Amino acid sequence: MRIGYARVSTAGQELEAQEVALREARCERLYVEKVTGTSTAPRTQLTAMIDQVREGDTVVVTKIDRLARSIIDLNKIVTELIDKGVSVQFLRDNITFEAGKGASSINTLLFNMLGSFAQFERDIIVERTTEGRERAKAAGKHMxxxxxxxxxxxxxxxxxxxxxxxxxxxxxxxxxxxxxxxxxxxxxxxxxxx
Structure with missing residues (x-):
């Protein structure tokens, strides 16, 4: 079975584009949530998906950063799925990790690079937000x-x-x-x- 997972970080973002892409990729079931990717703890749909997938299934995600924003979480989730006999496909990144076959060295390299960029991007956003808040506060502006x-x-x-x-x-x-x-x-x- 092909199972899709979609996530956005805030209530203001839309899931529709991800859902359309996953349906076009022939996903029979979707797990969808609006929650930050900085931690896996509050991600109930991710937990439910991992619990319910079975050997031979394929989890499909539009982009690597939709699954996780930290390279540690990303590797943990993908490893857990592969250990269960579940393949993982990232549509936009054009990378598939097939259970039982092991990943090619180039896929592993790309996976780790893209995961690192997702984490870097998140860290930069947090850093800029914090700096902006501090500048505004120092200037007496109300946020x-x-x-x-x-x-x-x-x-x-x-x-x-x-x-x-x-x-x-x-x-x-x-x-x-x-x-x-x-x-x-x-x-x-x-x-x-x-």
Missing amino acids: GRKGQPDKNVQQALDLMANRQSNGMSVSDIVKVTGVPKPTIYAKIKEQTKA
């Missing part, structure tokens, strides 16, 4: 919804209004402007009431 600079909020609203032409997702707009998704939607709601 949060009411503390967003007006120019950032306006930029986010402009980008939202032109999403059809600029091709940006809401997540992209949040990343570019730094304005949280709830703030963007609250401002849009305020504008429509006015």
Whole structure:
């Protein structure tokens, strides 16, 4: 049986693209969750999937960083699945670890490199967020919804209004402007009431 696993980190992100890709990859069952990948502890769907897969199954994931953001967790999860006789396929990374066959040396190298990049990316995000928070605090700025600079909020609203032409997702707009998704939607709601 082909079993899909999809994950996004926050409630504001969408799972639909991953679910479509997994269904196109002929997955018969999907395990889906919105939870951070920094730890496996709160990931109930991941735990359920690992518990329920059987020898001969294939777990399909769209990208390596959807399975784990730490190289240690990534290796642990894949090793546990392979030890159960379950193959693991990463669609976008074009890597498959077939149970019982062992991984090719090039697949192992790519797997570890991509896993390391996922962990590095997460570490950089945490570092930048912490630095930004500290700079804002030192400058006396309040962090949060009411503390967003007006120019950032306006930029986010402009980008939202032109999403059809600029091709940006809401997540992209949040990343570019730094304005949280709830703030963007609250401002849009305020504008429509006015």
